[in-house]
Amino acid sequence: MKKPYFLSLTIPYVNASPHIGYALEAVQGDAMARYQRLCGKDVFFVFGTDENSLKNVQAAQKAGKPVQEFVDEHAEAFRELETILDLSNTHFIRTTEQRHVDGSQKLWNLCKKEDIYKKAYRGLYCVGCEIFYAPEELENGLCPEHQTRPDVVEEENYFFRLSSYQKELKQIIGDGLIKVYPDSRKNEMLALIDKGLEDFSISRSLERAHGWGIPVPGDPSQIMYVWFDALTNYLTALDFHKEQSSPYTSYWVQPGEEKREVIHVLGKGVARFHLVYWLGMLLSAGLQLPTSEFIHGYITVDGQKMSKSLNNVIHPKKLVETYGIDAVRYYFLGAISAYQDGDFSDVRFREIYTSHLVNGVGNLTSRILSMIEKYQNNLIPHKADDLFDTVGFWKKYQEAIERFAFHDVVHNIQTLVTALDTTISEEKPWELVRKGQPVEALFYRLSEGLRHLALALLPIMPQTAENILVQLGLDPKKMDVLSVEKEWGRLEPGTRIQRAEEVLFPRLTS
């Protein structure tokens, strides 16, 4: 039986169309999911949409549409990322689904009674924005958006007693019971916990929420506020609401499994909610915790933060239309550090596209295949030993990808590309052929090396990788697990290559 592996992305608000920041997370999560699947695991990979927020209500009003209609349309735009970015997610969750409503209420009810209590919440509220402001956010005491004086509003809300879990959370994160990538985020969270955790509000009045959202169990005057209605998607996607066996049982609980694997992928902005609030909620409910959390940085555009006011927001759909899915995936995974903020610029994108993909992977593939075609009559010659230390290559590759260091993974792949290119230049097969000297061993090494390259590219650029495998005369559908495929010599002599007409990455014209 395959080992279960759960991986989630965060769920974005649907009040705007998806930008490349979300695409970064989606591609990173997808690369990991594909890698784990390659390792033979049974991967439950979910993403979805956060539709309960007041922000969505406001956006719908602005668009002059009923809220449900509005979120339906926008959820679809996010779901489109599946095809736009070639995501391999197995599930999709919308927080307006009934199973999510049921599951969220179930989690609320499971929390210890003493952890949820009512308290007066008081704050500065702007009627125009319909949000509360912290005093320091105001400009001369006025709402920065509307230039009006916010009202002092007080209402009864439910609060979650996070303060009770301070010690436990510190231990869980500090002792590495939950692995946090990268380390710097772990330290940041520990520092945050050390400063003291305050209880947080988990509901809003029905009125203030415009009646939109999930009702608090047993109190119809209150609507759940973000934490219990959004973070819970990780459970409800697994049909947590069901009493009997469900994906929740097999992927989250995994009875009898020694080493559970439950992974959240998220952005730095929501780290504290996932590593503090969410864990606190799970602890209170007596449920098992995730096992790792990977926290990526944000994307800037030409060195600046993406924002509507700067009008520099980039949408993945357009990017993919221009450069192709795999080029976009490659940039996000290889040209940006997985652990820090990264920059996107058109100039750099084109630079990477040309040097790494056109001149690198693409050119190398046609180089090798055309020689097999020309000099070996399209047939893979007899086997020869490994010239490229693929054992060492895979060791580094796996070590890097398992800590989500996709930039290292891609760098490793580039090194293999260079090694293959260098070998060709040094061995000069065309010269050997002219002189009538043996070339079979060299061609086997090159084509088997190319197979390893394609294998390594599967999580990064799935379409390109499969394309190369097909050209090598292999069937990507009939692949074995990575531990078997990464052995040298899997490419059988006599295999007929199927060289494609089109080039892998066309050169940019302008």
Add this chain to the structure above:
RNA sequence: CGCGGGGUGGAGCAGCCAGGCAGCUCAUCGGGCCCAUAACCCGAAGGUCGCGGGUUCGAAUCCCGCCCCCGCAACCA
């Protein structure tokens, strides 16, 4: 004294936690090759590793102080 991240050849970054020849990608210059998508390979130039001090045989790396940039600043995801 709020928190975090960053400041490394022209550009973008790795290296720092566990001190030991300053590395990668791109760009530039010179050479080679002709299998390949005018691609590829080799070589060269280019850096006071933000600044000042300290520890050490030895510091980009550890310690102290300072400057600059970017996020976040807690019921605002």
